[in-house]
Amino acid sequence: DTAVSQTPKYLVTQMGNDKSIKCEQNLGHDTMYWYKQDSKKFLKIMFSYNNKELIINETVPNRFSPKSPDKAHLNLHINSLELGDSAVYFCASSRTGWNGYTFGSGTRLTVV
Amino acid sequence: KNEVEQSPQNLTAQEGEFITINCSYSVGISALHWLQQHPGGGIVSLFMLSSGKKKHGRLIATINIQEKHSSLHITASHPRDSAVYICAEGYGGATNKLIFGTGTLLAVQP
Numbered sequence: 712d713t714a715v716s717q718t719p720k721y722l723v724t725q726m727g728n729d730k731s732i733k734c735e736q737n738l739g740h741d742t743m744y745w746y747k748q749d750s751k752k753f754l755k756i757m758f759s760y761n762n763k764e765l766i767i768n769e770t771v772p773n774r775f776s777p778k779s780p781d782k783a784h785l786n787l788h789i790n791s792l793e794l795g796d797s798a799v800y801f802c803a804s805s806r807t808g809w810n811g812y813t814f815g816s817g818t819r820l821t822v823v
Numbered sequence: 824k825n826e827v828e829q830s831p832q833n834l835t836a837q838e839g840e841f842i843t844i845n846c847s848y849s850v851g852i853s854a855l856h857w858l859q860q861h862p863g864g865g866i867v868s869l870f871m872l873s874s875g876k877k878k879h880g881r882l883i884a885t886i887n888i889q890e891k892h893s894s895l896h897i898t899a900s901h902p903r904d905s906a907v908y909i910c911a912e913g914y915g916g917a918t919n920k921l922i923f924g925t926g927t928l929l930a931v932q933p
Contacts, residue, residue, distance in 0.1 A: 742919060752860075752907060754923040767918050801866060810854040810873075810913045812921065816865035 714738050717802050717815040724792055725823055731788045732818045734802030741807050742766075743785035745777060748799040748817070757800075760785055761807065792822045826850060827912055829924035836931050842897040844927045846910035853915020855893045857884050860907045860926075869895070871913070900931045 715736045724730050736743065744767075745757040759767035760779040774790045789796060802815040828847045836842050848855065857870040870877050870884040872893070877884050881900075886893040897904055907928050911921040 744920070746921075752926055754866075754909070754911075754921075756920045756922075759918060759920060761917065767920055803866075805919050807917075807919075810856075810915050810919060811871050812856065812868055812913075814858075814866040814868070 713816075715802055715804055715813050715815040717800075717818050719818060720816065721819050721821075723821045723823065726792055726794060728792050729788070729790045730792060730820070731786055732800055732802075732820070734785045734787070734815055736783055736802075736804040736813070738804060738813060739806070740804035740813070741782050742805045743779065743782075744803040744805075745785065745787050746801045746803060748801060750798070754801070758785075758787075789820075792820075794822050796820060797822045825925060826922050827910060827924035829910055829927050831927060832925065834927055834929045836900050836929070838901060838931055838933050840900050840931075842900050842904075842929065842931075844895045844908050844910075844929070846893045846895070846924055848891050848893075848910075848912045848922075850912065852912040853919075854913040855884075855886050856911040856913055856921060857893075857895050858909045858911060860909060862906075864906075866909075869908075897929075902931045902933050905929055905931050 742761045744759045748754045757771045758777040763779045776788045779785045799817045854873045859867045881898045883896040907926045909926045911923045
């Protein structure tokens with residue numbers, strides 16, 4: 712049983728399309744995150760949700776819209792995809808009061 | 824200047840060597856994380872520490888809060904240790920966001 716699962720693992724799409732990445736965790740954590748890893752392998756936080764409430768939005772273009780239907784799910788929808796959106800997107804989760812993290816396996820997005 | 828600095832950026836070692844990767848951070852943190860990423864792979868949490876030293880198998884992580892410095896050591900390195908090692912400062916609290924270093928690419932040659 713995968714603790715934090717992301718789908719799809721790979722996504723190739725054309726510029727201008729709209730796409731979604733899904734994330735689910737079965738750890739009972741109450742906080743979920745989206746991180747972006749760029750071509751230089753540098754990781755940076757994008758969003759965080761705690762109990763379905765947005766608590767971090769780190770100057771991400773508003774073409775990116777996270778949605779958390781419940782504590783176990785955090786999806787990322789991207790409108791009007793651009794070449795610069797090509798990256799690996801990692802979902803992660805943690806629990807309030809515990810600093811530990813569990814990461815998903817990543818979604819490699821390629822915009823052509 | 825990145826809030827979290829790692830050195831070296833690249834490291835090549837011979838199998839069996841003792842390896843040290845260093846991490847310096849600039850703000851007070853709740854915890855310091857060490858993570859491992861194999862090529863094309865996911866991110867695995869190795870250690871989370873806020874003081875002292877932790878050991879897991881051949882891996883040892885230490886932290887000096889006063890100097891805002893942490894080290895990851897690998898004893899008796901093996902080719903399967905080849906990966907990117909990333910340190911990250913954890914803010915804890917309500918956000919608990921991680922600020923990452925740029926990573927150290929380790930290659931252990933047989």
